[in-house]
Amino acid sequence: MARHGTAALKKATAAACAGALVLPLVVAPAQAQRGKLALVRDAETEDLLKDYAAPIFKVAGIGNSPVEIILVNDKSFNAFVPDSRRMFINIGVLMEAETPGEVIGVVAHETGHIAGRHLVRLRSAAANAQIMSVIGMILGAGAMAAGAASGSAGAAQGGAAAALGSGSIGKRSFLTYQRGEEAAADRAALKYLNATGQSAKGMLKTFERFAEQQVFSARFVDPYAVSHPMARDRYRSLADAAQKSKFYNKPAPASLQQRHEMVKAKLIAYTNHPNTVARRYPRSDKSLPAQYAKAIAAMKSRSRGAIKQIDALIRQQPNNPYFYEVKGQSLLESGNPKAAIAPFRKAVALRPNEGQFLIWLGYALVGSNNPAVLPEAESYLKKGLQRDPNSSVGYSQLAIAHARQGERAQADLATARGLMVAGDFGAAKRYAARAQKNLKRGTPAWLQADDIVSYKPPQLKQR
Known part of the structure; x- marks a missing residue:
């Protein structure tokens, strides 16, 4: 029975998690498949952005607010804030920026919009509104899953409210601001950078590029420059103020620059x-970032030398948890989950509260096909999902762990949660309804299933 349940669960979750199970950079599959905004998960990149943002958030007075920075799988240079709780940054910002200051400047600017409580403008395209509505539903679904995992019915219901409220978010504009608001965000960003003892040179470099782009045809202009109009007089005003700071020529700490280069x-x-x-990284480049890029490229191309290259990185930095994460993922991708357990254990030992590491370790344990470690796998997956409730990978693996232990109702519920995060609400409802039939009424698990069964996606009006 457990074997049959596992097969059914694998089939059900395949569509929701295709392409996201063994890639270190996990793209939220539902949006990617539907042509909508694709989100990326990577612990190292997210940790760097958190460190960039923390001092900015603190001096802006939002340090105690749960502002989440979310990575978008888009190589264009863009960032935006939909509300006071979320900041979206394209991976292109990190890939194009040469220094931490360029990224920090973008974070500071967007923080100015959050702290300034600037009103957002209506988008002209309904498709963009739908993108943001999907994001709201995904994050709301994640909150529901977190509530159920912690045994809090109230938290789960709160998540449902957040998801249901996403329709109004989706109707708003997140890229088109009034010039006055942009100027105010500029001034706020300079204030934050000065208050944290950081140079505005990086922000100025970014905005200078946007100002120069205005002389070209719109087809060649970066979307960020279009949505954030940078007239020459505005740029000069920003430059004058930035250059007056005593921190203008202060470089970023070498350690931060190194982390930036590694993530890039x-x-x-x-x-x-x-x-x-x-x-991009020729043989003559022996730097650590170059070695990192080459090791990952070797892993992607299924080279036999990938593990050897990753081990060389580990020897240089034996306490770098992200190197162990990459090694574990390389072993998973090569079809050896049992061998992946050890490097993932090391990553967790170095960063015990990193949800993504906990989920990857649980995934490797499940994949090892050893029934004796299934309870341990379940434990790691649940801990990981409490810290990272938007992981469809985590839920799919938890479902398999439950099914292999004969816990069919719990397996169905985990599958339903994962499908909610992935945006497949119809399938999620079917699995939740089936789980409900075999769960005790009124328990946290039953209430979670009921929330999913009762969930109604917001109806968006075409504009």
């Missing part, structure tokens, strides 16, 4: 063909 190399390697990586 990682993103370039994961999002480009190995040949492109080889041109």
Whole structure:
């Protein structure tokens, strides 16, 4: 029975998690498949952005607010804030920026919009509104899953409310601001950078590029420049104020610059063909970021030397958890989940509260096909999902762990949660309804299933 349940669950979750199970950079599949906004998950990149943002958020007075930075799988230079709780940053920002200051400047500018409580403008395209509505539903579904995992019915219901409210979010504009609001965000960004003892040179460099783009045809202009109009007089005003700061010529700490280069190399390697990586990081480049990019490119091309290259990185930085994560993922991708357990355990030992590491370890344990470790796998997956409730990978693996232990109702519920996160609400409702029939009424699990069964996606009006 457990074997049959596992097969059914694998089939059900395949569509929701296709392409996201073994890639270190996990793209939210539902949006990618539907041509909508594709989201990326990577612990190293997210940790860097959090460190960039933390001092900015603090001086802006939003340090105690749960502002989440979300990565978008788009190589264009763009960032936007839909509300006071979320900031979306394209991976292109990190890939194009040469220094941490360029990224920090973007974060500071967008923080100015959040702290300034600027009103957002209506989008002209309904498709863009639908994109944001999907994001709201996904994040709301994640909140529901987190509530159920913690045994809090109230938290689960709160998540449902957040998801249901996403329709109104989707009707608003997140890229088209009034010039006055943009200028106010500029001034706020300069204030934050000065208050944190950081240079505005990076932000100025970014905006200078946008100002220069205005002389070209709109077809060649970066979307960020279009949505954030940068007239020459506005740029000069910004430059004058930035250059007066005593921190203007202060470089970023060497350690932060190194982390930026490592993340940049990682993103370039994961999002480009190995040949492109080889041109970007030639053999003559022996730097650690170059080695990182080459190791990831080798992994992507299924090279036998990939593990050897990753081990060389580990020898240089034996306490770098992200190197162990990449090694574990390389072993998973090569079809050896049992061998992946050890590097994932090391990553978790170094960063015990990183949800993505916990989920990957649980995934490797499930994939090892050892019934004796299934309870341990379940434990790691649940801990990981409490910290990272938007992981469809985590839910699919938890479903398999439950099914192999003969826990069919729990397996169906985990599948339903994963499908909700993936945006497949119809399938999620079917699995939740089946789970409900075999769960005790009124328990946290039953209430979670009931929330999913009762969920109604917001109806968007075409504009």
